[in-house]
Amino acid sequence: MTNTIVVTDRLTKRYGDRLAVDDVSLTVRRGEVYGFLGPNGAGKTTTLRMLLGLVRPTSGTATILGHAPGESGATARVGALVEGPGFYPYLSGRDNLRVMARYQGVSDQAVEDALARVDLSERGDDAFKSYSLGMKQRLGVASALLGEPDLLVLDEPTNGLDPGGMADMRKLVVDLAEQGQTVLLSSHLLAEVQEICDRVGVIAHGRLLAESTVAELRGASTLLVRAQPVELALSVSMQVAGDDAVQLTDAGVRLELPEDRAPELARALVAAGADIHEIRPSERSLEDVFFEMTTDQEENR
Amino acid sequence: MSTATMTGRPAARGETRAVPTALGGLLASARAELLRLRKWPAVWVLATVWLLLNLTFAYLFNYVAYATGSSGFSNEGVAPEALLPELLPAAIPSVLTGGMPMFGGAIMFILGALAAGSGFGWGTWKTVLTQGPGRLSAFGGTLAAVGVAVVAVVAATVALDFAASTLIAVVEGQSIVWPELGALAESVGGGLLIFGMWAAAGVLVGVLTRSPALAVGLGLVWSLVIENLLRGVGNLLSGVEYVTNVLPGTAAGSVAGALGAGAEGDPDGAPGVLTVLDGGPATLLVAAYLVVFAAVAALLMRRRDVV
Numbered sequence: 001m002t003n004t005i006v007v008t009d010r011l012t013k014r015y016g017d018r019l020a021v022d023d024v025s026l027t028v029r030r031g032e033v034y035g036f037l038g039p040n041g042a043g044k045t046t047t048l049r050m051l052l053g054l055v056r057p058t059s060g061t062a063t064i065l066g067h068a069p070g071e072s073g074a075t076a077r078v079g080a081l082v083e084g085p086g087f088y089p090y091l092s093g094r095d096n097l098r099v100m101a102r103y104q105g106v107s108d109q110a111v112e113d114a115l116a117r118v119d120l121s122e123r124g125d126d127a128f129k130s131y132s133l134g135m136k137q138r139l140g141v142a143s144a145l146l147g148e149p150d151l152l153v154l155d156e157p158t159n160g161l162d163p164g165g166m167a168d169m170r171k172l173v174v175d176l177a178e179q180g181q182t183v184l185l186s187s188h189l190l191a192e193v194q195e196i197c198d199r200v201g202v203i204a205h206g207r208l209l210a211e212s213t214v215a216e217l218r219g220a221s222t223l224l225v226r227a228q229p230v231e232l233a234l235s236v237s238m239q240v241a242g243d244d245a246v247q248l249t250d251a252g253v254r255l256e257l258p259e260d261r262a263p264e265l266a267r268a269l270v271a272a273g274a275d276i277h278e279i280r281p282s283e284r285s286l287e288d289v290f291f292e293m294t295t296d297q298e299e300n301r
Numbered sequence: 302m303s304t305a306t307m308t309g310r311p312a313a314r315g316e317t318r319a320v321p322t323a324l325g326g327l328l329a330s331a332r333a334e335l336l337r338l339r340k341w342p343a344v345w346v347l348a349t350v351w352l353l354l355n356l357t358f359a360y361l362f363n364y365v366a367y368a369t370g371s372s373g374f375s376n377e378g379v380a381p382e383a384l385l386p387e388l389l390p391a392a393i394p395s396v397l398t399g400g401m402p403m404f405g406g407a408i409m410f411i412l413g414a415l416a417a418g419s420g421f422g423w424g425t426w427k428t429v430l431t432q433g434p435g436r437l438s439a440f441g442g443t444l445a446a447v448g449v450a451v452v453a454v455v456a457a458t459v460a461l462d463f464a465a466s467t468l469i470a471v472v473e474g475q476s477i478v479w480p481e482l483g484a485l486a487e488s489v490g491g492g493l494l495i496f497g498m499w500a501a502a503g504v505l506v507g508v509l510t511r512s513p514a515l516a517v518g519l520g521l522v523w524s525l526v527i528e529n530l531l532r533g534v535g536n537l538l539s540g541v542e543y544v545t546n547v548l549p550g551t552a553a554g555s556v557a558g559a560l561g562a563g564a565e566g567d568p569d570g571a572p573g574v575l576t577v578l579d580g581g582p583a584t585l586l587v588a589a590y591l592v593v594f595a596a597v598a599a600l601l602m603r604r605r606d607v608v
Contacts, residue, residue: 049607052431054427054608070430071435072320072321072322075430075431075433075435076319076320076432076433078431080431082427085424085428086423086425086426086428087423087424087428088337088341089423090340095337098336099333100429102330102332103333103433103434103439103442104329105318105321105329106316109316110315110316113315146318147315147316147317147318148317
């Protein structure tokens with residue numbers, strides 16, 4: 001069994017003069033939660049639509065589970081929620097899923113299981129049009145889960161959810177991942193992706209800027225030191241961590257140094273006569289990384 | 302604030318969808334579409350409106366005119382006693398399709414346009430096309446389900462006509478003569494073709510415009526207004542006539558006319574029923590339109606991006 005579920009090769013979509021997606025080559029591996037990260041309008045949804053066979057690429061190719069997008073061999077093994085849930089407003093949530101179950105050829109019992117998994121069993125008989133945004137979103141996830149797909153594609157699944165709903169959605173994805181479910185998740189919320197994703201692809205202006213693990217993207221762990229006088233703290237830090245591993249920032253002195261060497265640094269600072277206000281581990285958030293990347297790209301444009 | 306807790310853990314790994322074949326996907330899609338059409342109030346409203354129209358114009362008004370000895374709205378200049386034979390069971394084959402080319406056809410057009418066009422705005426095409434069946438299979442399912450709805454409506458119309466005409470025969474003390482089976486079969490077939498063609502036209506325009514409202518509006522203007530205007534122009538300019546003679550509405554009207562429904566010029570004729578083409582060519586033309594409409598719609602669905 002192949003270990004890659006999704007492979008794209010220089011996938012491109014052009015609408016008139018505008019390149020919505022430009023040369024995107026990404027890989028999603030079996031069993032991982034892959035975060036597809038970028039601001040609104042970066043090309044995330046268009047890329048996902050191409051993977052699902054809803055939109056034809058202008059050039060480049062995509063392979064899903066060994067099939068071209070849109071082939072039955074691919075779509076039958078993929079569950080998707082793309083750009084908001086699309087259901088029949090006049091039908092109940094349960095009937096909407098029953099319609100999809102018939103399209104898939106699975107039983108009505110699978111519908112009950114899917115409703116239970118997103119906690120919609122009790123409201124299942126209410127009309128879809130009467131649902132709140134969060135409930136609609138959950139029905140969309142239930143529909144994507146129907147038929148136990150090998151790949152789950154969730155496009156901005158926390159859109160429209162309140163904080164409680166967001167936490168539930170994250171927990172759902174984490175639970176699914178623990179069961180070995182492969183998930184391709186797009187988001188513009190960096191903190192969200194940072195928590196639940198194994199690997200991320202960062203996209204902006206249609207181009208894939210980076211693809212790696214969250215840890216790699218955030219780089220080595222750093223220590224932040226606030227001590228007085230600053231010049232003394234800086235020179236002691238350089239002695240401990242090395243000249244190139246120290247940076248003076250607004251927040252204080254930042255050292256590329258593993259957390260377990262913090263006591264050593266503290267002793268050196270005290271021995272040199274510095275007053276220590278704070279030493280703490282400081283990891284770059286994905287947000288920082290993201291802004292660095294997009295700013296770099298802007299400058300190169 | 303949501304208090305819901307979603308759990309990704311099913312009791313056991315649930316039922317897995319299979320990769321469908323083209324035919325299996327088509328059957329699955331047809332079952333799915335039938336379920337959602339059956340539960341769609343709009344479909345029942347359209348069917349009910351048609352059945353009421355049919356009952357009112359084919360039986361109720363004419364019977365009232367006959368019973369009161371007056372001439373009513375749709376039968377000016379007809380002697381009241383001449384109305385009775387048309388209201389009895391034996392006349393069903395010629396009466397059945399009378400309202401179909403224009404009024405019934407417009408309603409079937411709306412049915413097709415709603416069935417195919419709504420999915421773009423609701424985003425249900427996007428959902429449907431990611432379930433497993435390929436595009437042609439999934440869209441074929443919609444066509445098949447609309448076809449089943451058309452068959453059901455025609456069957457209900459026949460049943461209603463039988464009920465109404467039998468009731469009139471009993472009330473008027475007439476002996477009940479059932480229609481000839483062959484003639485009835487021809488008429489039902491003609492009705493299916495006329496309704497099928499208009500429904501397919503609705504599906505095509507629904508797919509073309511990706512909007513049920515625009516599709517319904519265009520369809521009604523076309524079938525109720527533009528074709529009639531064109532035929533009017535065609536009567537004056539001979540060149541235009543060649544075109545208007547083969548329009549969908551002309552063909553459908555000629556099928557009904559050939560089956561014996563009173564044509565537009567007759568005193569008791571129905572609007573839209575024509576005798577422009579003979580029965581054979583008209584039937585072939587309607588069937589050809591049906592196939593072409595459905596095929597072009599399927600081709601568009603297969604090729605176009607679903608946004």
